[in-house]
Amino acid sequence: MIKVAIVDDHQIVRAGFRELLGEEVDIRIAFEAASGEEALQNLRTEACDVLLLDLSLPGQSGVDVLRAARQRYPELGVLVLSGFPEERYALAMIRNGANGYLCKDCERNELLKAVRTVAQGRRYLSGRTAELMADELTGAGSAPLHESLSERELQVFLRLAKGESVSDIASILSLSVKTVSTYRSRLLEKLAVSSNAELAAYALRHGLIVDEVGPT
Missing domain, CATH: 3.40.50.2300 (Response regulator)
Incomplete structure (x- = not known):
């Protein structure tokens, strides 16, 4: 069974x-x-x-x-x-x-x-x-940059892209604010963006989040 x-x-x-x-x-x-x-x-x-x-x-x-x-x-x-x-x-x-x-x-x-x-x-x-x-x-396909993220990086990325603050993410994931800030810096580098707004734009562009109502 x-x-x-x-x-x-x-x-x-x-x-x-x-x-x-x-x-x-x-x-x-x-x-x-x-x-x-x-x-x-x-x-x-x-x-x-x-x-x-x-x-x-x-x-x-x-x-x-x-x-x-x-x-x-x-x-x-x-x-x-x-x-x-x-x-x-x-x-x-x-x-x-x-x-x-x-x-x-x-x-x-x-x-x-x-x-x-x-x-x-x-x-x-x-x-x-x-x-x-x-x-x-x-090598036939060109993998998007977010495919290279670790599990924890992906967690932090999706929350930042949805507008959650570093302190809120730290509390939810039981991490220090410093650690989340380090992940954020790493994400900006890996995804070739320079701000949380650009992180959100990247996520929307690749269909990882939606503005209001979307796939579940």
Whole structure:
């Protein structure tokens, strides 16, 4: 029996995945969570094989949850399910510990295959993600600068791009203000920008954040 947890802040999305997965005799829903904090709290008490993780969550983001899960539960399979296409986040999430990445509009059979693959301790690559990885290895594609960011750099980058202050980020991520400032300086250099406004513009240009309402 594969125990799956669904982490998404939209109730209708959780209900859809719950109904889809509930039809399978070898899959059981361990728990559902509407936020990163709720997910991490449930992981302390509920055994789970696969975490279906949205990226855009209130409070602690999917990136934050991925980092914490990798540190605390190294055997846990994490399958990122996002409204953002593979080009935006797939390679970065896989580099930083996700076992797979799928768009929410994927076919039912692909989702089930991904869940079962990840539950076996293996990595699942969608056809598009595999293409992106092959392009990167052969040099056929030009990877955007943010693909080279570490998990922590990506965490700080996305929060800065959304307008959060250095002090707020330090508090949320349990880091010192000096450490976050160091990450900010490193991000400006790596992304070839000179201000928080340019960080935000970069994120918008590459579809990593949206102005108001967007993919989840």
